[in-house]
Amino acid sequence: MTTVSELVKYDKLILHRVATAPSSVYYIPEFITKDEEESLLNEIYQAPKPKWEVLMNRRLMNYGGIVGKKSLFAVDDFPPPLRSLMNRVSHFLNRPLNHALINEYLPGQGIMAHTDGPAFLPLITTVSLGSSTVLDLYDPVDGNSCASWSERRRGGILLERRSLVVITQSVYEKMLHGISEKTEDTVDETVFNGEKRRGEAIGRDTRVSVTLRIVDKVNTRMTSSLLGGRV
Ligand SMILES: O=C(O)CCC(=O)C(=O)O
Numbered sequence: 001m002t003t004v005s006e007l008v009k010y011d012k013l014i015l016h017r018v019a020t021a022p023s024s025v026y027y028i029p030e031f032i033t034k035d036e037e038e039s040l041l042n043e044i045y046q047a048p049k050p051k052w053e054v055l056m057n058r059r060l061m062n063y064g065g066i067v068g069k070k071s072l073f074a075v076d077d078f079p080p081p082l083r084s085l086m087n088r089v090s091h092f093l094n095r096p097l098n099h100a101l102i103n104e105y106l107p108g109q110g111i112m113a114h115t116d117g118p119a120f121l122p123l124i125t126t127v128s129l130g131s132s133t134v135l136d137l138y139d140p141v142d143g144n145s146c147a148s149w150s151e152r153r154r155g156g157i158l159l160e161r162r163s164l165v166v167i168t169q170s171v172y173e174k175m176l177h178g179i180s181e182k183t184e185d186t187v188d189e190t191v192f193n194g195e196k197r198r199g200e201a202i203g204r205d206t207r208v209s210v211t212l213r214i215v216d217k218v219n220t221r222m223t224s225s226l227l228g229g230r231v
């Protein structure tokens, strides 16, 4: 199994550790400036419409190529603002990021609890644009247990706009993460990094998340038919 020290430059992240969250979550508010946020959003909204995949409760697009079951069919299609964001996030890592997933959520939209799967190294780095949200963490489904989602919820991570969150170790490997379909998040005591905004009810606007990850195996033999395929 890939260890945290193989993946992250621990000395650069340790100060940002969310100590009350399960291991390991790191959170950096205001990681990017308002200008950087604006240029990323401009770039994302300039992308041609067919690049977006529209789902029931969000839409998404990918840069970096197509993630197969185990490897990345890589395409170097990162626009400059995204490339520079990836370089900045890579300062915390021992391996370069090679894939970007953009999700757009309207207020009231979310993503079901899930794990990100085996193609990626056990690391999620996400920058939030346009709005904050709360990412909920859940215990994995245990064969014998019929615990409800609310019983399995361990807590939430407040993801403010322009922040960076880094998720690794057991939170990546064992737990599930998801965003509930709400129009407002209350920063109660279950929000691990919510101490500065405790008690606030934060309305959601349209949020665009930029999730940067590392696909371990890169397949450089690309065929044009794959380029048209789905992730
Ligand atoms: O939007 C987010 O912050 C989470 C996205 C996510 O978990 C995913 O796309 O796998």
Ligand SMILES: [Fe+2]
Pocket: 114, 115, 116, 177
């Ligand atoms: Fe995810």
